[in-house]
Amino acid sequence: MKLTKVNHIGIAVKSLAEALPFYRDNLRMALQGIEEVVEQKVKVAMLEIGESKIELLEPITPDSPIAKFLEKNGTGIHHLAYEVEDIEAAIAVLKAEGSRMIDETPRNGAHGTRIAFIHPKSSNGVLTELCQCSH
Template sequence: EVAEQKVRVAMLQVGESKIELLEPTSPDSPIAKFLEKNGPGIHHIAYEVDDIEAAIAKLTEDGMRMIDSVPRNGAHGTRIAFVHPKSSNGVLTELCQCGH
């Protein structure tokens, strides 16, 4: 569970990829609002990066609009940041650095 995002998380390993299932824990969570507006389906795509600060800096330098200019805590000890969908053809994109 990621309390600050008001979401419960389950992770499924599929080969070298992972599928993350999200369940809102409050009606005012970002995921609950997404589900109310769009119904069930894909919320975002995530890419694992080795150095999230460097990835944010490079994307910003390349003109990408970031939702998070500073990484925040994600599920399972990760650090995450989101690219704004307007910079990625309408797809919410997450950068994810695994905890070490």
Template sequence: MLTKINHLGIAVPSLSEAIPFYRDHLGMTFQGTDEVAEQQVRVAFFQIGESKIELLEPTGPESPIAKFIAKNGAGIHHVAYEVDDLVEALRKLESEGVRMIDRTPRTGAHGTLIAFIHPKASGGVLTELCQLAH
């Protein structure tokens, strides 16, 4: 079902303040930014080997990322695993009784299909499944 770790999501209060660290100090390849209005978030991606780092900046006070930062501070928000068929992965997990946040895919950054597994199902880790846009 899983093909690789696609990215680690890191909640930050400001992309403009966070980007230089990853790009300039760590030397990661900056791949640009995107806004996902539905989730009230702006994202910046960095390539590191086969995986990415995704910085998440809230665009409004009701954003899940704004709420995460208010409760936990900036830091690791989620781990995202790539799958070939998100609909099938969700069907399998639901049939096995795994607690889900999303039962159907939604659109993430760069047109990727995404869905989240509830952290209570995965040892306290918010887990994202993603299927790349083709």
């Protein structure tokens, strides 16, 4: 398993309309796009900063994992995402080494990625995402 870079930092927000201007206008990050990921019940704004990204996550339903996170923790960093070349192989290695996975098989993420989350109990309390890009 090889991590190639930090792909993005996911930030939970109550409203993209309220949060986006700070990142786009004040910090001058380039907005790559906004999309709804129905499978995960979120609306995502992806902003570019060098080779990495900031992913703003707004819940689209009250039962969304992001809605539950916001209710418990308020706005803030939700997860760190590391890019991998082969997500299936990365999951297999982590499971073989005893890591607890939230996703034992990859699922679809924003912007054509395949993703899988590692349970925070296996990563020192940090929700960690593996991300394989389609490029």
